[in-house]
Amino acid sequence: MSQNAARNLGPATALTCRECGETYDLGPRYACELCFGPLEVSYDHTGVTRETIESGPRNIWRYRGLLPVPSNVADTPNTEPGFTRLVRADNLAESLGLRSLWVKDDSGNPTHSFKDRVVAVALAAARELGFKVLACPSTGNLANAVAAAAARAGIRSAVFVPSDLERQKIITTAVYGGTFVTVDGNYDDVNRLASELAGEQEDWAFVNVNVRPYYAEGSKTIGYEIAEQLGWRLPEQIVIPIASGSQLTKIDKAFQEFIRLGLVEDRPYKIFGAQATGCSPVSAAFKAGHDVVQPVKPSTIAKSLAIGNPADGPYVLDAVRRTGGAIEDVSDEEVVDSIGLLARTEGIFGETAGGVTLGALRKLLSAGVLDPDAETVFINSGDGLKTLDAVAPVAKPSANIAPTLEAFRKAGLA
Numbered sequence: 277m278s279q280n281a282a283r284n285l286g287p288a289t290a291l292t293c294r295e296c297g298e299t300y301d302l303g304p305r306y307a308c309e310l311c312f313g314p315l316e317v318s319y320d321h322t323g324v325t326r327e328t329i330e331s332g333p334r335n336i337w338r339y340r341g342l343l344p345v346p347s348n349v350a351d352t353p354n355t356e357p358g359f360t361r362l363v364r365a366d367n368l369a370e371s372l373g374l375r376s377l378w379v380k381d382d383s384g385n386p387t388h389s390f391k392d393r394v395v396a397v398a399l400a401a402a403r404e405l406g407f408k409v410l411a412c413p414s415t416g417n418l419a420n421a422v423a424a425a426a427a428r429a430g431i432r433s434a435v436f437v438p439s440d441l442e443r444q445k446i447i448t449t450a451v452y453g454g455t456f457v458t459v460d461g462n463y464d465d466v467n468r469l470a471s472e473l474a475g476e477q478e479d480w481a482f483v484n485v486n487v488r489p490y491y492a493e494g495s496k497t498i499g500y501e502i503a504e505q506l507g508w509r510l511p512e513q514i515v516i517p518i519a520s521g522s523q524l525t526k527i528d529k530a531f532q533e534f535i536r537l538g539l540v541e542d543r544p545y546k547i548f549g550a551q552a553t554g555c556s557p558v559s560a561a562f563k564a565g566h567d568v569v570q571p572v573k574p575s576t577i578a579k580s581l582a583i584g585n586p587a588d589g590p591y592v593l594d595a596v597r598r599t600g601g602a603i604e605d606v607s608d609e610e611v612v613d614s615i616g617l618l619a620r621t622e623g624i625f626g627e628t629a630g631g632v633t634l635g636a637l638r639k640l641l642s643a644g645v646l647d648p649d650a651e652t653v654f655i656n657s658g659d660g661l662k663t664l665d666a667v668a669p670v671a672k673p674s675a676n677i678a679p680t681l682e683a684f685r686k687a688g689l690a
C-alpha cells in the first residue's frame with residue numbers, strides 16, 4: 277500500500293491524535309507515533325445542510341458529507357445499512373412511568389445489528405486506502421457484518437471469533453463464505469491475535485484494529501439518524517450499550533457535529549451507558565470516580581458486549597461525565613427480563629445487548645438518576661434471533677395440545 281497516494285475520503289482532512297493533538301495525513305494508521313494515543317478523523321464539513329442530507333439515499337450514505345468515505349460511495353457495492361426505525365414506545369413508557377420514550381431499533385440493519393454501519397464505512401475507506409482483504413476480531417455481530425460486506429464487495433474476508441460464541445452467530449458468519457477462524461480464547465485474546473496479524477498481513481484491513489479511525493466514524497450515523505428522525509432535534513436523554521465504548525463516544529460526536537453545523541438546536545443532552553455486570557469495567561470505573569478503566573475477565577450472556585479491556589473506556593467516562601449522565605450495569609437475569617419486557621410491550625425482539633440497555637435504563641430510572649419527564653431514547657443494537665439461548669428457558673408455548681376442540685378447552689386458554 278502506498279502511504280502517499282491521493283485519498284478521496286470525502287470531507288476527511290487528516291487523522292488527529294486524541295491525546296496529544298498531533299496530526300497525520302489520511303492513511304492506514306491508527307496510533308500516534310509520539311504517544312501511542314488513538315487517532316481520530318478530522319474534517320472540513322462545509323456545505324452540509326438539512327436539505328443535502330434529506331435529498332440523499334435512505335441509508336447511511338445520506339450522511340456521506342460527514343463521513344471519511346469517497347463522495348461517490350453510494351455507487352460501489354456495500355451493504356447500505358442504516359435509516360433503521362425509531363420506534364415510539366408508548367406501551368413500554370407507560371409501564372415504566374416515563375413520559376416520552378423511543379427505541380432506536382438497529383436490529384433492522386442488513387445483518388441485524390448496528391455493526392453494519394461501522395463495517396460499511398470501514399470497507400469504503402479500506403478500498404480507498406488500497407487494502408485487499410476485509411478482516412476483524414469479533415464478539416459475533418462484527419463477524420456477520422464483515423463477512424457479508426466482503427461478500428457483496430467481491431473481496432476476501434478473514435474473521436476471528438472466540439470459539440464459545442453463540443451457535444447462531446457462528447452459522448450466520450460461516451454462511452457468507454470467506455476465511456472464518458474460531459479461536460480458543462476470549463475476545464481479548466482474539467483481539468490481541470488480530471493486532472499481531474495486522475502487523476504481518478500488509479493488505480488486510482482489520483476494521484476495528486488498523487482501520488479503526490474510519491470504522492469508528494460509522495457509529496456517528498446512529499446519532500445523526502436519531503436527531504433527524506426526531507424532526508431535527510436531540511433527545512434529552514439517551515441510553516447506549518458499551519462494549520469497546522466506540523458507539524457511545526461517536527453518538528456524542530454526532531450530536532456535537534450537528535450542533536456545530538447548526539442542524540439542531542444547541543440544548544443539553546445526557547448520555548447514559550449500559551454494561552452487563554459480568555463485564556462492567558467502565559461502569560465500575562464510573563462508580564468509583566476513576567479516570568482509568570481496569571480490565572476484567574468477562575462472564576455474561578451478553579457476549580456482544582463482552583470486551584474486558586475496552587479501547588474507548590476513558591473517552592466514554594469523559595462523555596458521560598461531561599453531559600451529566602451515568603453508567604449502570606445489570607445482571608444476566610435482568611437482561612433476560614428486559615428482553616421479555618421489550619418484546620411483550622413493543623413487539624421488538626432485541627438481543628442480549630438490547631436487554632442490557634433497557635435493563636440499565638430501568639435501574640437508572642428506579643434510582644432517580646434518569647428523569648421520567650425528559651424525552652428518552654435507548655438503543656436496541658441487535659436482533660434477538662441471534663441470541664436465542666438467552667431466552668429459550670423463559671420463552672415457551674402456552675400449551676401443547678392434540679388437534680381437537682376438547683383438548684383446547686381442557687388447556688384452559690379460552
Ligand SMILES: *Cc1c(COP(=O)(O)O)cnc(C)c1O
Pocket residue numbers: 389390391417418495517518519520521522523524580581627629657658
Ligand atoms: C459491538 C456492539 C455494541 C457496542 O459496540 P462498541 O464496541 O461499544 O462500539 C453494542 N451492541 C451490539 C449488539 C454490538 O454488537
Ligand SMILES: [Zn+2]
Pocket residue numbers: 293294295296297298308309310311312313
Ligand atoms: Zn499523540
